[in-house]
Amino acid sequence: MIKLYNFGQFGELPDPSPFCLKVDVYLRMAGLEFETLSGFDNLKKAPKGKLPFIEDGGKLVADSSFIIAYLKERYGDPLDSQLSIEQRATAHAFIKMLDENLYWCLVWARWKSDKIWPQLKESFFGNLPFILKDVVAKKVRRDVINSLHGQGLGRHSEQEIKQIMAADLKAMSDYLGDKSFFFGDKATTVDAVAYGFLAELILAPLQSSLTQVAKGYPNLVSFCHRIQRIYYSAEG
């Protein structure tokens, strides 16, 4: 069976990472059986030092995009095979917007704010022994803030970051409109990716001024609840 290596439960979500969450929901949407192996220690085994990665029949595949490409190749493509060339191009553009732009806004919202830091520290590092907790948490936070600066987003003001994030959310909200999923009434890979990111803003336990911006788009909120209901609840 496919093994998905992730961080682990985060409130009602199976993971705090949008990349782990998108693979989790993709596997459910594609109807593939899998088991989850959770823990921050998975980072030590991760082929590229990041999560998620999967193990399938002895083969390790790292990076959410490579994992989905591998699964399509190995098990077929039940979600996207009917999409037109134009829809595939649109999906690609949305996916990259989420992976490479909205992701950094989410990272900023979680790690930069002093207000939510105590809550984040407790949820991410709460299981570490008391003496290690402060040291490790402080180092990881410093590394994340440095990577935000290196990527460039960390150099903007909160107002500018809200503006950057709102533009992505508006594009998704406008495209989704009153459809159930991005391309109509059937879930495709772009819905898995959108859910991975939107749920981390809308359904995750850590709420900040940026997550409030996401909650201002009623169709994106309903989209998250719809996916949650279909793929994560007993009635689904």
Ligand SMILES: N[C@@H](CCC(=O)N[C@@H](CS)C(=O)NCC(=O)O)C(=O)O
């Ligand atoms: N491009 C990768 C990104 C994965 C990623 O950035 N994972 C983060 C969590 S959201 C991680 O493992 N960070 C740990 C670290 O950098 O030490 C993917 O699509 O899977």
